[in-house]
Amino acid sequence: MQPNVEMPPRTPDANSPALHLQGIGKSFGGSTVLKGIDLSVKQGEFLSLVGMSGCGKSTLLRIIAGLETPDCGSLSIEGRDVTDVDPSDRNLAMVFQSYALYPHMTVRQNIATPLRMRRLSQAARLPVLGRLLGARGPELREIDAAVCAAAEVLQITPLLERRPAQLSGGQRQRVALARALVRDPVAFLMDEPLSNLDAKLRAHMRDELAALHAKLGTTFIYVTHDQIEAMTMSDRIALMEGGTIAQLGTPAQLYETPANLTVARFIGTPQMNLLPVEVDAGGSVNLQGRATGMHTSRSRGPAVLGLRAEDLHPDPEGWGAQVARIEQHGADRFVTLDMPQAEGGRIIMRQYAGAQNAAPGDTMAWSFAHARAHLFDADGNRRALHQRDQVAA
Amino acid sequence: MPRLTRYLPHVILTLGACVMLLPFYWMVLTAIRAPAEIFNISLWPIPETFSAGRNFAKVGERVPMGRFMLNGVIVCGGILLVQVLTAVPAAYALAKLKFPGRNLMLALVIAALCVPMQALALPLFVGLAKAHLLNTYFALMAPFFLSVFAIFLFRQSFRSYPDEIIEAARLDGFSEMEICWGLVLRASLPALAAFAIFSVVAHWNDLYWPLIVVRDTALAPPPLGMLYFSDAESGADYGALMAGATLVTAPMVICFLLARRQFIAGITMTGVK
Amino acid sequence: MSVIDPPLPRTSAVPMSRRTRRMMWRGFLFAAPAMGLLLAIYIIPVLVLAGFSVTDYQLGALSWGFTGFDNFARAFSDPVFLRALGNTALYAALVIPLGVGLALGVALLVHGRKRSRALWEVAYFLPVTSTLVAMATVWQFLLHPSLGPVNAAFRALGLDPVAFLADPHLLIPTMALMGIWQVLGFNMVLFLAGLTAIPKDLLEAARLDGAKSPLDRFLTVTWPMLGPTTMFVLVTTSISAFKVFEQVAVLTKGRQGSETLLYAIYLEGFEYAETGYASALTLIFLALVLIVSIGQTFKLDRKVHY
Numbered sequence: 001m002q003p004n005v006e007m008p009p010r011t012p013d014a015n016s017p018a019l020h021l022q023g024i025g026k027s028f029g030g031s032t033v034l035k036g037i038d039l040s041v042k043q044g045e046f047l048s049l050v051g052m053s054g055c056g057k058s059t060l061l062r063i064i065a066g067l068e069t070p071d072c073g074s075l076s077i078e079g080r081d082v083t084d085v086d087p088s089d090r091n092l093a094m095v096f097q098s099y100a101l102y103p104h105m106t107v108r109q110n111i112a113t114p115l116r117m118r119r120l121s122q123a124a125r126l127p128v129l130g131r132l133l134g135a136r137g138p139e140l141r142e143i144d145a146a147v148c149a150a151a152e153v154l155q156i157t158p159l160l161e162r163r164p165a166q167l168s169g170g171q172r173q174r175v176a177l178a179r180a181l182v183r184d185p186v187a188f189l190m191d192e193p194l195s196n197l198d199a200k201l202r203a204h205m206r207d208e209l210a211a212l213h214a215k216l217g218t219t220f221i222y223v224t225h226d227q228i229e230a231m232t233m234s235d236r237i238a239l240m241e242g243g244t245i246a247q248l249g250t251p252a253q254l255y256e257t258p259a260n261l262t263v264a265r266f267i268g269t270p271q272m273n274l275l276p277v278e279v280d281a282g283g284s285v286n287l288q289g290r291a292t293g294m295h296t297s298r299s300r301g302p303a304v305l306g307l308r309a310e311d312l313h314p315d316p317e318g319w320g321a322q323v324a325r326i327e328q329h330g331a332d333r334f335v336t337l338d339m340p341q342a343e344g345g346r347i348i349m350r351q352y353a354g355a356q357n358a359a360p361g362d363t364m365a366w367s368f369a370h371a372r373a374h375l376f377d378a379d380g381n382r383r384a385l386h387q388r389d390q391v392a393a
Numbered sequence: 394m395p396r397l398t399r400y401l402p403h404v405i406l407t408l409g410a411c412v413m414l415l416p417f418y419w420m421v422l423t424a425i426r427a428p429a430e431i432f433n434i435s436l437w438p439i440p441e442t443f444s445a446g447r448n449f450a451k452v453g454e455r456v457p458m459g460r461f462m463l464n465g466v467i468v469c470g471g472i473l474l475v476q477v478l479t480a481v482p483a484a485y486a487l488a489k490l491k492f493p494g495r496n497l498m499l500a501l502v503i504a505a506l507c508v509p510m511q512a513l514a515l516p517l518f519v520g521l522a523k524a525h526l527l528n529t530y531f532a533l534m535a536p537f538f539l540s541v542f543a544i545f546l547f548r549q550s551f552r553s554y555p556d557e558i559i560e561a562a563r564l565d566g567f568s569e570m571e572i573c574w575g576l577v578l579r580a581s582l583p584a585l586a587a588f589a590i591f592s593v594v595a596h597w598n599d600l601y602w603p604l605i606v607v608r609d610t611a612l613a614p615p616p617l618g619m620l621y622f623s624d625a626e627s628g629a630d631y632g633a634l635m636a637g638a639t640l641v642t643a644p645m646v647i648c649f650l651l652a653r654r655q656f657i658a659g660i661t662m663t664g665v666k
Numbered sequence: 667m668s669v670i671d672p673p674l675p676r677t678s679a680v681p682m683s684r685r686t687r688r689m690m691w692r693g694f695l696f697a698a699p700a701m702g703l704l705l706a707i708y709i710i711p712v713l714v715l716a717g718f719s720v721t722d723y724q725l726g727a728l729s730w731g732f733t734g735f736d737n738f739a740r741a742f743s744d745p746v747f748l749r750a751l752g753n754t755a756l757y758a759a760l761v762i763p764l765g766v767g768l769a770l771g772v773a774l775l776v777h778g779r780k781r782s783r784a785l786w787e788v789a790y791f792l793p794v795t796s797t798l799v800a801m802a803t804v805w806q807f808l809l810h811p812s813l814g815p816v817n818a819a820f821r822a823l824g825l826d827p828v829a830f831l832a833d834p835h836l837l838i839p840t841m842a843l844m845g846i847w848q849v850l851g852f853n854m855v856l857f858l859a860g861l862t863a864i865p866k867d868l869l870e871a872a873r874l875d876g877a878k879s880p881l882d883r884f885l886t887v888t889w890p891m892l893g894p895t896t897m898f899v900l901v902t903t904s905i906s907a908f909k910v911f912e913q914v915a916v917l918t919k920g921r922q923g924s925e926t927l928l929y930a931i932y933l934e935g936f937e938y939a940e941t942g943y944a945s946a947l948t949l950i951f952l953a954l955v956l957i958v959s960i961g962q963t964f965k966l967d968r969k970v971h972y
Contacts, residue, residue: 501709
C-alpha cells in the first residue's frame, strides 16, 4: 500500500462496506452503554455519530478503533472480521479530542511515527542500536517523503521541526490530522476533534475537514455532540441516544423527517417547537381544542406536533400568543412567543428582518405551513400526517 | 532595632550553619593535618605541615578503600538497575492497564511501604544462609531489588500521562513495552532521576544489611568498610581515620553539591506521596 | 434511561473475548516480576518471621520446638531488651521534638531569604546526604574529652569538660545529638516545601484582618496550613528514630547499657543466632513502626484535604 496522500481518491466499492457492525453491546460496571448496535459504513462515506454526552457515541468509536472490546457483537473492516484484532492491526487512524501528540517528538517525528512503526522492524526502531542495525535508509527516505506530502496537504510544512508544546490549538489539530492521513488508513476516526478550538477556528476547520474528505475520498467516522458539525460535513448521520441509534440518514432526512422526538429535539437551531395536540376519534389533529386541518390515520389520544421556526408565520386566523422577545440576527429575526403548554413554555418563529414588526408584549396570531409539520405519538415516534384535502382525495 | 531584626535571621542561620558544617570542616582539616598536630584544637584552616598525602596513603595501606568504593558502586548500581526494571512495568500496569488482582497488588504495595527493611532482615538472612548465598554481591543487593516506594512513586507519576496518547500509540503500532518505556517513562524522567538519587544515597549509606550478610572485607561497601577501619584504628591515627571518612562521604556530598535541586527533590520525594 | 436494561444478546457463550484476555495477560505480565519480588521479599519473610517468633529456632540448630508466646513473655522480662526499649524511647523523645522543632525554626528563617536561600539549603542539608557511619566517627573525635574541639571550647570558656562518650547517662543524648544533626536538614526541606505551598493571599488576608505581628500571622495561617506537613515530618522522624543503629555500632557497640531496639535485635539475631527470640523482638519493633505509620495514613487522609 502506498502512503502517498496525493494518490487519486479510492474508488468506492459499493459491494463491500468499509465497516460493518453487528449487534455491538457494551456495559461498564452495571450500566449498559451500547445496546446492540448495527451499522454499516459505506466506502468513502463521511458518517457522523452524534448525540448528547453519555449516549455511547464515543464508546462506539473506541470499539471500532479497538481501544475497547465489545461485550457482544462483531465488527468487520472491508469484509474482514476484526473483533479480535489489536488496534494497530486494523489500519484505522484516529484523531483524538486532545490530539494526543507525542510531547517529546517534533512535528515531523510525530507524523512519521505511524509509518516508522509499520515499516521498520522492532530492532530498527531502537533508539541508538537501530541506527547500527542499519538497512533502513530507503524506508526512511520514503517515510520522509510521505511526511512532507502530508504536511503539504495540511499546510504545516513550516512547523515540522517544532514540538507540540510550541503550537497553537489549531496547529496541533492539523498535526494530528497529518499523522492520521500519512499512512492511508481504511478509515479516519475522529473523536470530537474540533471541540477544543474557539468558535471561529472551528468553523474554518469544518470547511477544511470537508475539503480534506472530498480530496482523499477515504471513509470518515466523526463523533461530535455538535449537530451543526454533523449537519455541515456528513454524508450520513447516526444520531444516538441511550446506547441505540435513534435515526440513521442524511442530514436532510434527519432535518426533514425526524424519526422520533429525540431526533426532532436534537437537530436544528433553534430547536423544533413542540406542542401537545389531541387526535380525536376521526383522526383529526386538534391544537388547543381547535382543529389544525391536519389528519392522521392512527388511533386517538395525545400526541406532539413539531413545527420548525421557519415554518411558522403570522396569521390573523391562527392561534394567539404574546410576544416575549425579539432577537435580531441580521438577515432574519427570531420572535419568541409565550405558549405555556408548548415544550419549554414558548415557541420561536423565524421571520425575515423586513417582515412586519411587532414588539414584546404585543399579541400575535400565528399559524404554520401544513405540509412541513411533524407529528409524534405518545411514544415519541413519527406518525404520518396528511392535510385534510389529501385524505379526502 | 530595625537593623537588628533585619540581620538577626542571618546571624542565627550562620551560627546554626557553623554547627551543621563543623563536623565536615573538622574531618577535612584533620585529614590534611600531620598526626603530630592532633592536640592542636585550633580551627585555623591551614595546617602547619600539610599531610593530606600521608593520611590518605595510610588509609590505602590499612584497608582496601578503593575496593569498598567499587563495591558501593556495584551494589548501588545493581540495586538501582533491578529496581527500575521491575518497578516501571509494574507501575505502568497499576496506572494504565487492567488485570485481575490489580487492586490487591496496589493494596499490598501500600502495605509494604509501611514495613521497614530492618524488620525483614532476619528471615531474609536465614533464607540467604540456607541458599549458601551469604557473602556475595547478590546477598547485598537482593532485599532491595523491589522498591515498593518506586512502584508507588512511578504509579503516581504515570497516572497523569494522558490516556489518549497511549491509545494513539496503540493505534500507531507501538508495542506495550515501547509505550511503557519510550513514552510514559520518558514523560516521568524527573521522577526517575529523583528516585535514582534517593535509591543511591540510601544504599550507599546503608550499614545495617551489609553488616549482617557480609563478613568478607573484599565485599564490604563503604559504610561497612569505614566501620572496619574505625574499629581497627580506634583512637590511634585520627588523621588517617578522618581521611577515610572523607573518602566515604565525598561521593554523595560532591553529587549533592553538583545537583542540589535534583538531590533535594530525590531525598524529599517521600514527602510528596 | 430505564433502571433495568434489557438483557444483552450474547454472540458467544465465553464471557471474555480473546482480546480482553490478552490485554489482561499483558497487564499481569507487566506486574509479574514485581509481584514475584513482593512475594519473596515482603510477604513470605513476614510470614516466616511470624513463624519464627513462636519457636525457639536458632540458626544452624538441628532441632527446634514450638514455644507459643514464650519469646514475647521473655522479651518483657529481659532486662537488656527493656533497657533497649527505654534507650530508644529516650532517643526518640530527644530527636523527635528537637529534630522537628529546630527544623521548623530554620525553615521559617530560610523561607524569608531570597538570594541566600540556596546557600542555607546546602549548609543544612549536607548532613542528610553524608554517610552516618563516617560522620559518627567524626563526631566521636569532635566530642573527644581531651582531643576534641568541643571540650576544648568548654575549657576555654571556663566550663568543665563533658564526658559525652564516657558517661553512660550521656551516651543516648550524645547519639540523639547526631541524630538531630542528620535529620534536621531533611525536615527543613519538607517544611520549606510546605511553606512554599501556602498561598501568599492567605497571609495578606490575615494581615488585612488584623494579624499584625508575624507571630499572629504564624499562629493564624502558617501553623494550621503546615498541619499535614508537620504530621508527615513527625511520622518520618519517629520512624527513623526507632531505627537508630549506626551511632551505636560506631560509638559503643551496645556497651555500657547503650543498646537500642534495633541494635538489640541485631545482637540477638545475628551475633547470638537466637533467631526465634530475635523474631519476636522484630515483631514488637514492627508493631511500633506500623502503629505510627498507620496513624499517619488515617490522619493524613483526614487532614490533607483542606
